Amino acid sequence: MQLKNLCTFATQGAKATVHPEVKRIISEIVSARKPLGLICISPAIGALLFGEQGVNLTIGNDSATANVLTELGALHVDCPVEGIVEDPSLRIVSTPAYMLGQNIGEVAEGISGLVRTVLSWS
DSSP states (O other), rough: OOOOBBSHHHHHHOOBBBOHHHHHHHHHHHHHOOOOEEETTTTHHHHHHHGGGGEEEOOEEEEHHHHHHTTTTTTEOOOOOOOEETTTTTTEEEOOOGOOOHHHHHHHHHHHHHHHHHHHHH
């Protein structure tokens, strides 16, 4: 499923809304202190839902998208494709994946790091 099916970020940017069931599920995960991993452009949902809490996120280094996340209150951190950004207080970890990488080989390290972190927080 693509991000455009889960929220209206692709067409509405900072004025986007998140599908009500997606919002409910993700909010319940974070409220229950369960770890959450956000990959590629999905940190936009994290910014839409938790920006007011100053969530730390990454979508890589695309300044236009990063500016929108910052406008929502998120703290965007530039990150290479193989990196991750952690928000231990909300237990959210993100990686840019295909926002930067061109193939699975390039994104595997970041996704693997994200999975390791989510598992270590479980």
